[in-house]
Amino acid sequence: MTTIHDVAKRAGVSATTAKRAINEPQLLTEATLERVTRAIADLNYEPDRTAGALRRGHSQTIGLMVGNIIEPFFAQLTRTIAKAVHARGYALIVADNEYDSNLELENLRMFHGHRVSGLIVRSAFGSGNLEYLKRLHEQGTYILEIDHFLAGSPFGHVLLENAECVQMGVRYLHDLGHKRIAALTVFDAEKLQDERGKAFPNVMKSLGLHLPKVYQHGATLSEEGAYSLTLELLRLSEPPTAIFSMTGNEAAGAFRAIRELKLRIPEDVSFLTFDDYSWTSLVDPPLDVIIQPIEDMGLAAAKIVIDAIQSRDLKKVVRKRFPGTLIRRGSCAPPKNKK
Amino acid sequence: MTTIHDVAKRAGVSATTAKRAINEPQLLTEATLERVTRAIADLNYEPDRTAGALRRGHSQTIGLMVGNIIEPFFAQLTRTIAKAVHARGYALIVADNEYDSNLELENLRMFHGHRVSGLIVRSAFGSGNLEYLKRLHEQGTYILEIDHFLAGSPFGHVLLENAECVQMGVRYLHDLGHKRIAALTVFDAEKLQDERGKAFPNVMKSLGLHLPKVYQHGATLSEEGAYSLTLELLRLSEPPTAIFSMTGNEAAGAFRAIRELKLRIPEDVSFLTFDDYSWTSLVDPPLDVIIQPIEDMGLAAAKIVIDAIQSRDLKKVVRKRFPGTLIRRGSCAPPKNKK
DNA sequence: TCATTTAATGGTCACGTGTCCATTTCATCA
């Protein structure tokens, strides 16, 4: 393996000087720099970051833990963050927790073992791993939460204006004349600290809308879960006239259910969802969606983390919120029967 | 930072013994093992892999370079590989090349710097970086190509039976009675070594079908490119009666174009595509697709790479092909006018 | 009981870099 010593020997300088050609080129004469640069190119030398990591105490690597890489929200986030992080010379290690605390803990250990310089986390529900995160932080890893945050977390975060977006969505439906609005979301939201789930009943109440017990469901919703729940809701004697899906993932399941019941959107039921996944504009009718500024959020997260690492200010806490945008395409309309 | 020496001190043993509790526990007395294990837990010790990497020469890390993480094909691949790799104690560093050789080179340097133990690559078109890959291999990184391979590559690969799948697709359309079939793919396929693009004209020829010049297009197709091309094709005086999209990415663009022209599927035009993206079964009608066994391919790739690394046999070359599956859902039917 | 083997445990060193301090070379000015 080629080392800086090989480069130094070939350029006829000391190892220290050779290193400076990479790290502090302004300290070298033009001639020396030129010679070392050539030697580096000739030998295809690439500094060994594992050695640097040992000396430095961290690996110039950012860890990213998401819920599930397959969900377009996380895929896009991953891509944006990867790009931003690369641009500043860091590598990105990814893992997903499948919204499970145990799997998350394993991943955290992995990140710890690799001495990641920073960690961007979409933590699983429950705060079981907050202690581990705190220890990681004490040992020198900068930590930032994204998309969701743990109760009592001392760390910074990058989040959507969740409550505001839920309010925007419900208001929109209410203004169209809907009274029976059901949300596809987590309803033990208090326990799970899910902001959207917590906001929904509050917004309904503030608009004077009744939220029947049967519209409330107590599970974390997968696409499959959303499918069953939607079937169930729409078969009620008093079915909702509008369905508001809190994630793009759930939207797919709900859409499948609506189609299976041969209900028309928006004539029979209005449909609104978070996340503008590619299919939402391909189906008929195209769906009304609340878009998250994923790229902005990813860039902000990467910047916050790397700035903190480079300024060696691990105590810095940055908390940022981003607004969502409601796009109307035709999947929401006034309800048929104004009872 | 807690080190193995701290653990050793607390357990009242030497550092070497403490290390063995992790690496070769069978060598220790039950009592000793117990004491060390407790000390590790008490101190929340996690071995520093950056130090191990320096000593070992590689970082117990696998690099994965895909075309674009956002494409569901790659997202799913990433997820599967990440999981498989974690299960065997490796971390996954990801990067995407956006199908661009220059960006790819930057990423390769990054992987090199981090001394990845293995590298799974969906290389960009063109073979500009084959030399770099070869050097990387000489320096101790095991390399495996996936989804696509470079001409003259000495490395192993995991691929779909591309030619066979194209043949299956064209045959299917031909059996339905289609003669004017257009493919959305790369047509300077020879140069770009795209297997699907290369197979299509051959299959058409072998079935005695004419492939007009106007059905051939010379660009790497993005979703946007597929959209324009589809518009163009369907506006011809002799438009194709069936469109065969070679990637799920292009399918989205093509579908958009077909809908914009208010053409009905399959009455006005039949539509077949590679990749079963989530939207393909949500649209109306659901699309006929050729499914790739992404999970099998990802697992196989991870296994090949890690087996090679652990057996220290970097010269091992494994080449595997996986079959695709055609799923019929109703987007293909006999053409209207049997001229 | 002691020699011999086997099971446990301990000690030393190198991996390639970043950091810090030391030394040499060069330009400036009285």
Added chain:
DNA sequence: TGATGAAATGGACACGTGACCATTAAATGA
């Protein structure tokens, strides 16, 4: 010309581990 300081270059060491060899304790057999 020599003193002075700045610019440029060089040297030594430690980071925490894995690999290898060395040592000590326990078990075995006569």
